[in-house]
Amino acid sequence: MSIEGKVKILVSDDDLTARILMKETLASDSIEVLEAENGERAIEQFEQHNPALLLLDVSMPKMNGFEVCEFIRKHKNGKHIPIIMVTGSDDIDSIHKSYAVGATDFIAKPIKWPILGERVKYILRASQAFADLVTQQQELHQLAFYDSLTGLPNRQYLMQDLKRFLAMAKRNDYQAAMLFIDLDRFKRINDTMGHSYGDKLLRKVAHRLQANLRDSDTFARVSAEQTTEAPQLSSFGGDEFTIFLSRLNDPNEAMLVAERVIRSFSTPFQLEQYEVVVTPSIGISMFPNDGEDAEMLLKNADTAMYFAKQSGRCCYKFYQDSMNSKAAARLQLEQDLRQALKSNEIVPFYQPQVCARSGRIVGVEALVRWLPLKGGIIPPDEFIPIAEETGLINELGRLVLEQGCYQAKQWLDSGHSVRMAINVSAHQFRQHDFTQTVAQVLEQSQLPPSLLELELTESVIMSDAEENIARLVELKSLGVSLAVDDFGTGYSSLSYLKRFPIDILKIDRSFMCDVNSALDDVAIVEAILALAESLKLGVIAEGIEYTSQIAILKSSNELLLQGYLFSRPVAAEYIGPLLSQNFTHLMAEL
CATH class of the missing domain: 3.30.70.270 (Reverse transcriptase/Diguanylate cyclase domain)
Structure with a gap:
């Protein structure tokens, strides 16, 4: 409608004198007047310049004013543009027809020029107000019915x-x-x-x-x-x-x-x-x-x-149809889990980690359990996925971290230095304040950092290796130990692995085999042991159930054993008596 700040007005009349007078009356520093000598030229000017207002003489050659007005109203850019028809002073039929074809207003001849100028200014202001209202409505409609991020219907x-x-x-x-x-x-x-x-x-x-x-x-x-x-x-x-x-x-x-x-x-x-x-x-x-x-x-x-x-x-x-009942059961389990976190139904059990050299328990892994007040036990594989999906895993993880550290401090005070291994979920590890959380729990529990081991799965630390190296360095600066859990089940780049500030590799239970197993299975375990030795890392072998499984692990210098052979995960009170025991008799194969 405007170029270089000027509003364009189109006047169309086959009378040159009328056009000149209109131009002199309407042109100003803010208004530019375009001219057309007939109906066809008026349409050309309209399509080329998209003016803010039109004055159309009713009687023109090559399309009269009514025809031009009707054409413009059907045009995509002409639905709301103000159109003033110029008619004979006593031509009532022309006035009625002007409104019928969509004219905004009319001016009768002979034209009173001062009045014309004021009338045009008023109509332009009204048109702008209408345009602003339409724009506002469009913006409100966009906000109400479209997603601001993707632009899709909401x-x-x-x-x-x-x-x-x-x-x-x-x-x-x-x-x-x-x-x-x-x-x-x-x-x-x-x-x-x-x-x-x-x-x-x-x-x-x-x-x-x-x-x-x-x-x-x-x-x-x-x-x-x-x-x-x-x-x-x-x-x-x-x-x-x-x-x-x-x-x-x-x-x-x-x-x-x-x-x-x-x-x-x-x-x-x-x-x-x-x-x-x-x-x-x-x-x-x-x-x-x-x-x-x-x-x-x-x-x-x-x-x-x-x-x-x-x-x-x-x-x-x-x-x-069967999905609804299952979904309802899941929703109930989610609600019960939220309540369980508040009512102390979520507790850590502990599974010993035995030193292969001394036969003594030197560490335990905290494994979360849900013990409902009404009795029974809910397996972790039922509630951990729900905790991860709902974000409750952060609250649950903090609870296990706190309880594990306080428990390790109790054992330390009773004369048993036991390293506490805590699993860290991907959700926890990605929290920007996770290092501060660990530091805070260590300070509150007064547990020496050397007695805390944080276990992260291979897939978690490799998800964004460069960024995670920085996160691990932060944690390591606290003085805690870092372990790669379920090692061998994910994907690791050796070039990254040697850059990670880790202390321990945990061999996943799925690799645990004995001397009678397939040579390929044995080779995998031996390769992991060799890797750990070359990187000067300790090794924890999970899933030890039989003494025959220990034989293929004997080449490792820093070896801890964990599994049902020594103890199932049990409540803290059952760990106390085990701390004084020696399990050397179970390692005759070594």
Whole structure:
């Protein structure tokens, strides 16, 4: 509408004198007047300059004022532009027709020029106020119905359109599908790389989903059949997205879209200098079998998505009725776990670590247990995954760290120097204040740092090796020992391994074998022992159940043994008597 700060006005009249007078009346430092001598020229000027206001004479050659006005009102840029028709003073029919074709106002001839100037200024102010209002409404609509991060329709938009489309599907008796997508382990991106990278990843995920849905034959066919455009892809908040498919012939079409989405994630996402791999878990619910309204369809798709995560992630699951009862049981378990943390039902058990040379217990590993007040025991593999998904793992981990350190201090005060090994979850390790937390617990418990060992899995420390080296150095500066748990089950670069400030390798129980085992199995254990010796690291062998397993470990200089051969994980009161025992008689094979 304006160039170099000037508002453009177009005056169209076949009378040159009238155009000159209009230009002299209206032109100013802030207004530039354009001219057109006929209707066709008026349209050319309008399309070229997009003026803020038009004055059209009713009687013009090559399209009269009414025709020009009607054309402009149908133009994409002319719906709201002010149009003043110039008519004869006693031409009532022209005035009525002016309004009928969409004119904003009219001016009768002969024109009173001072009044014309004031009238145009008033209409321009009113037009600007209207434009501001429209812009504000558009911005409010954008905020209300679109996700500000990805630009996708949001949950409110989705719910609004779903009701309409489901009603249409019900009337026409056809199927539809809801795909509920959640990014697997997205929180680790925010925890390790920061929220700015997490936001960039979400934008790239949204773009890739849009691109792949456009290219999908199934999706294209579904969209082509719809009489009204639907918000097929929506952002449901955070790392959750939904895809609504209408007019399906059978559930296989929803399956094809889900498979295409999963395949599209096989290519890493480029975030500046980083390549990030993230995978989707997808739940699918079908209309009308799995829900006849928007809320139920979404709820059941969400439930199915959770079961996709339980099934190993990076897959899809169709909703089944049995899922609801299982989901309810899981929700109850989550609520019970929150209460258990408050009511001291979560306690560490301890499993001895025996020195292969002396036969004495020199350390214990703290292993968390849930002992409900009503009796029984809930296995860790039932509640640890829930704790990780809900963020309760940080509270649980701190509890075990505190109780373990206080217990080790009690044993120290009674004359037994026992190193306390505490497992550190990925969630804990990625907390920016984890080192400060460990320092605080050591200070509060008065446990010497040399009696605390922190165990991290191989996969955790290798997730971002460069950054984790700095984290490990921080922890090491406290004076604690660092161990790599489950060594051999993940992937380690030896160039990184020698840079990690670690003290101990724990050989995973899955590698424990004896002299009668396959040569390949024995070779793996011997290779790990040789690696530990070359890097001057201690070794803890887990899963020792038989004396025959100890024989292949004899070459290790710094060897600790842990397993049922010596003791199962037990409560603290059962460890006390064991601290005075000697287990040399169990190591005759050495």
